[in-house]
Amino acid sequence: MAESKITKRSEDYSRWYTDVIAAAELADYAPVKGCMIIRPNGYAIWEKMQQALDGMFKETGHQNAYFPLFIPESFLQKEAEHVEGFAPEVAVVTHAGGSKLEEPLVIRPTSETIIWNTYRNWIQSYRDLPLLLNQWCNVVRWEMRTRLFLRTTEFLWQEGHTAHATYEDAEEEALRILGIYRRFSEDYIALPVIEGLKTEAEKFAGAHHTYSIEAMMGDGKALQAGTSHHLGQNFAKAFDVTFQTETGNREHVYATSWGLTTRMIGALIMAHGDDSGIVIPPRLATTQVVIVPIFRKPEERDRVMQAVDHFTSPFKTAGIGFKIDAREQYSPGWKFNDWEKRGVPLRIEVGPKDLEKNQVVLARRDNGQKSPASQEGLAQTVLNTLETIQKSLFERAREFREKHSYRIDDYSKFNEILDGEGGFLWSHWCGSGECEERVKDETKATIRNIPMNAEREEGKCIKCGARSERRVIFARAY
Ligand SMILES: [Zn+2]
Structure with missing residues (x-):
């Protein structure tokens, strides 16, 4: 087993990121530039994410389906904005x-076109609506600059595609999904996010409008964590999908689409990882607990292992994912380090001295704290501790975000902060695309979104000084 050294975050954040991925064996580079091999440890996180999201989609009435990887080129041409947005990055057979x-x-960069071409045959009447489908698949977007998980030429995602009778129904759906994405990010990834509306310049190509959730990474940069698009009637018009209304008229169908991708694994790494490696939130960890028995002599080994078998026997029924690391060719210290870089949330150490006290030692991955715990009722103690870790990861990320969020009314301060520790800059914006573009050119910061819950506040555009009614979030982003 090769030793992998992790660069310190303070030294080189981007090298730290790739080192963490290598150390935890999450992914590997592929022979084709920009593609990624997802290793079992990385894929296990994705499977947990899938399970959680899939459950939430199904609870809200969505069903899974599958549409083909190949799309006739002419389909892409049918929606003008859509083709303009995607043409530069499609791969063509x-x-x-x-x-x-x-x-x-x-090769699908996203599936609106093939799906709406199909919906034309499936939707005739208002009785066929709403149609609420999702698919889990891969897509290909030919990216010039790629980074493992964050931006890869091929990536895995889910894409939802729904059809509705009215604008209001589609709007409700787009917001419902945005809420699901927020809850998923916060409850599972322990990642606080800000819900908001994308600007015209940043919306999805072909959408009426786009909502996003935005998160802050450990270097103060933003990451768009999920998007939900209200497509209006754009795709229904492009593919001639109409339905008979209750009153007997024919109308074009309203649509939404929404997606969340494997880049969330990158988000998880950058939100919680530290200089020892990745920290996996308990709800997304397949191995939530690792037990490291400590012994020197064979008779100690037998006694310790017997106790381990005893106190872990209720773990399975309690739904705790655990591993016992009884490898004898490695020292306990080496094992601690090995599991730390793999991000296992909780470690249980147990040696002959602990047996005398009928206890074990719990070591938390998130903050390094060690504390003794009784072997009696250990399953419950472990469950409680995992919940505590889940919550404190969220709290820590939230505090970090608050600490790096600024209300800025002075444009000269902009770059100072962005070039320093980075963060979210809450500033006034007049709503003009020109100001947005100039800020982007001058500072590399984009408007992440127009937060939904931002209070109305009179102010002046950070760039041109014109009247503004609310603050938006500017940040440099992944
Ligand atoms: Zn302006």
């Missing part, structure tokens, strides 16, 4: 089966 194809096939 021109040859197959040994000959040139009559019509080139696009």
Whole structure:
């Protein structure tokens, strides 16, 4: 087993990030530039994320389906903004089966076009609505600058595509999903997010408007964690999808689409990781607890292992994911370090001295705290501790975000903060695309979103001084 050294965050954040991924064996580079091999430890996190989200989608009436990877190129041309937005990054298949194809096939960068082409046959009447589908799949977007999990040429995601009779129904759906994304981020990834509306310049290509959740990473940069689009009637018009209303008229269908991707694993790493490696929130950890028995002599080994078997026997029924690391070729210290870099939330140490006191030692991954715990009722103690860890990871991330959030009314302060510790800059904006663009050119900061819950407040645009009614969030972003 190769020793992997992790660069300190303060030294080089971006190297720290790739070191953490290597140390925890989450992913590997692929032969094709920009692609990624997701290793079992990384995929296990994705599976946990899938389970949680999938449950929330199904609870709200959505069903899973699957649409093909290949899309006729002509489909993409049908929605003008959509093709303009995606054309530069699509991969196209021109040859197959040994000959040139009559019509080139696009490898899906997203599936609105093929899905709305299908919905034309499925939707005839208001009785067919709403149609609430989701699919779990891969998509390909030819990216020039890539980073493991955060931006890869091929990535995994879920994409929801719903059809509705009215604008209001579609709006309600877009917001319902935004709420699901927020709860998922906060309750599972322990990542506080800000819900808001994307600006015209930053919205999805082909959307009426886009909502996002935005999170702060450990270096003060923003990460768009999920998006929910109200597509209006744009795709229904492009693919001629109409329905008969209750009053007998024909109308175009309203649509939403929404997605959350494997970049959330990158978000998890950057939100909670430390100089020892990744820290996996308990609710997303397959191995939530690792038990490291400590012994020197064979008779100690037998006694310790017997106790381990005894106190872990209720773990399974309690739903605790655990591993017993009884490898004899490694020292306890080496094992502690090994599990720390893999981000296992809780470690249980137990040696001959602990047996005398009928106790174990619990070591928390999030803050390094060690404390004794009785072997009696240990399953419950472990469950409680995992909940405490889950909550304190969230609290710590929230405090970090608050500490790096600033109300800025002076443009000269902008760069000072961005070039320093970074963070979210809550500033007034007049609403003009020109001001947004100039700020982006001059500072590399974009408007992350217009927060939903931001209070109305009179002010002056940070760039041009024109009247503004609310603050928006500017930040540099991944
Ligand atoms: Zn302005």
